[in-house]
Amino acid sequence: MSPHAHTAVSPGALDQQRWDGLLYLDGWTEGGGEVIDVHEPGTGAVIASAGLATAQEMTFAATRAARVQTDWAAAAPAVRATIARGAGDFFLRHAEELIEWVQRETGAIRAKAELEVSIAANECFDAAALPHHPHGEVLTSNEPHWSFARRQPAGVVGVISPFNFPLILSIRSVAPALALGNSVILKPDPRTPVSGGYMIMRAFEEAGLTPGVLQLLPGRVAAGSALTEAPEVRVVSFTGSTAAGRKVGEACGRNLKRAHLELGGNNALIVLPGADLELAASAGAFGSFLHQGQICMTTGRHLVHESIYEEYVRRLAAKAHSLRVGDPWTTTAQLGPVIDRVQRDRIVALIRAAEDAGAEVVAGGGAEGLLVQPTVLAGVGAGNPAWTEEIFGPVAPVRAFSTLDEAVELVHESAYGLAVGILGDVGAAMTVADRLRSGKIHINEQTVADESNAPFGGVGNSGTGARFGGYTANIEAFTETQWLTVRPSIAPSPFAGDAR
The missing domain is CATH 3.40.309.10 (Aldehyde Dehydrogenase; Chain A, domain 2)
Structure with a gap:
């Protein structure tokens, strides 16, 4: 637990004593990195503490996430849908408490904080529909077999989110990735770890998510680099500056994993x-x-x-x-x-x-x-x-x-x-x-707009296209396509001789 004195934030379901100064690695635990203060930019007051993960802990988290992912992917669609709905309910039930945290941690007006919490709930509710959405199609074939293209979970998904809209820009990847059967490692910006991480972890914890399926590791650049390098991580969802996004994209390309990059804009x-x-x-x-x-x-x-x-x-x-x-x-x-x-x-x-x-x-x-x-x-x-x-x-x-x-x-x-x-x-x-x-x-609208069911992304230096929002974009982002064929009996081989 951090020894730092904090300016009080309204107590409640977020249960600050449960996580203050810690990270979540198969449960709430002290990290091997430093413990930092989380400042309220409006006053400079310390309102929380965050435990930072080391690169080694990030690597270990990827290994653990991969181990639990297969069981989570095998969970019934109704189970994953119920967890996502439960997380959405958490945001609605405790909206006032969470709005206060977003306001104070990000320096936001109330309308902005209300928007973040509302969209976070909707992201979870939209994600709850994903397990029941069709995950493939039946293909025609010239062979006497059934031919399918089916969607499978990508595996372990890494999410790296920024400070400006930390709740939205984390949950928009976390919720659909989990609902589609992936395990997730979330690395929020160290300046906004509560809105970008702790409240999301608490929402899914309260919803009953299996420990380890979602890991929360605030960290600095070294931790983020370890996340992109870990072989178990198959998809990285990054939101941030174009300069940082290029580095993430380069690392992912070198390691033959997908990077969904939502970057800057002018x-x-x-x-x-x-x-x-x-x-x-x-x-x-x-x-x-x-x-x-x-x-x-x-x-x-x-x-x-x-x-x-x-x-x-x-x-x-x-x-x-x-x-x-x-x-x-x-x-x-x-x-x-x-x-x-x-x-x-x-x-x-x-x-x-x-x-x-x-x-x-x-x-x-x-x-x-x-x-x-x-x-x-x-x-x-x-x-x-x-x-x-x-x-x-x-x-x-x-x-x-x-x-x-x-x-x-x-x-x-x-x-x-x-x-x-x-x-x-x-x-x-x-x-x-x-x-x-x-x-x-x-x-006849200005440039700032976001809805949980709308595709979101940019081109050029703004990123790799619309990779977030809506069923199509989310399924594309967090699953892999597998070709599956089925015959009634073993197919004859052109190399098999006369067996008589």
């Missing part, structure tokens, strides 16, 4: 001529400033038709000025703190670099502690770092376009391809949408 919002500017500016503010811009789908580039550009900038800046910044747990703030000083310093440095490259700061631009002001940048030209890089902060760069052809070209300037929003005339938006390379396109 998402564009196209505002067409004639769009309702008040609604467009409101949507643009939502897309850029929700959760301090710490979302892979954040609107990172505002492309506005030249006829409405100046008015859009003015209205967007007014929205930014009106937003309250503070600790969302103790105040009515609409923007909270970014996750840590490293993230804050990077955001502020990009704002300063954007100014040096000719952009004008028309709102925000500063920071106090971990609170970064919602910032609007006008006059952002080609090559400006605020335009070319994923900022991952509450910054809205705005640029004008003159024709739809130019808008399409500007979208495709970025190597990312996660999400695009198009605001305005639906007919024009449809013609633009058909020309765009992007994992998601939203007409």
Whole structure:
């Protein structure tokens, strides 16, 4: 148990004394790595402790997970479905307690925390249908046999999740992978191990999951590397930065295992001529400033038709000025703190670099502690770092376009391809949408959206495609296809002689 003093979080079903300072390796246990404090970014207070796993423990966890996986895969579909439903019920029954943890651990406004807990429950409920979903098809054949293509569990699945939406970005892989008969090793970001790990472990523990089928090992880079290298791990689901995702993909490719990579984004919002500017500016503010811009789908580039550009900038800046910044747990703030000083310093440095490259700061631009002001940048030209890089902060760069052809070209300037929003005339938006390379396109909505039954993913530097969400994507992600044939008797061999 950690000796550190904690600022109290409401006691309840999460049962902090059960796991504080520990990891889950066939049960709650002390890890061989360091015990770290989990800080509340809004105040800096310590609210929990997390035990970090060593690379050796991660390797051992993979071995243990492989041993229990076969029995779990053999469990009746109704058993696996019941466990998934039980985990979903846990999130609903204890929503208020879990919302508090998400708010305080991630610096989130209540609406964001409510969204995470709600989607977590829905991910579990959707996963509960997977064991009963058809897992194959009957094939035609020229041979006198039955021929089937059937889906089998992949085996051991490794899940590596980030700090920004830690609950959603963990559970969306954990729940379907378990429901489909895999065992899972979850490595959440050490900055958010409660939302990204402990509450998920407790949900499935309370639902009655067999010990060892889900292992929880928070850890640093060495632990993550051991997870990708372990031969028992056949699939790695990674959500995080493009740079880190490349390393995960390289390791998985070298070891001939599948990697599902959901990476960064520099998402564009196209505002067409004639769009309702008040609604467009409101949507643009939502897309850029929700959760301090710490979302892979954040609107990172505002492309506005030249006829409405100046008015859009003015209205967007007014929205930014009106937003309250503070600790969302103790105040009515609409923007909270970014996750840590490293993230804050990077955001502020990009704002300063954007100014040096000719952009004008028309709102925000500063920071106090971990609170970064919602910032609007006008006059952002080609090559400006605020335009070319994923900022991952509450910054809205705005640029004008003159024709739809130019808008399409500007979208495709970025190597990312996660999400695009198009605001305005639906007919024009449809013609633009058909020309765009992007994992998601939203007409008359901003770029941030997620639903448990919708395919999620991006192309280019944003990852390896839509690998999460919905029956088809989840079955594809966490199973292997096996060809099975059956004859009524042993097939004759062309090498067999006359046996008489």
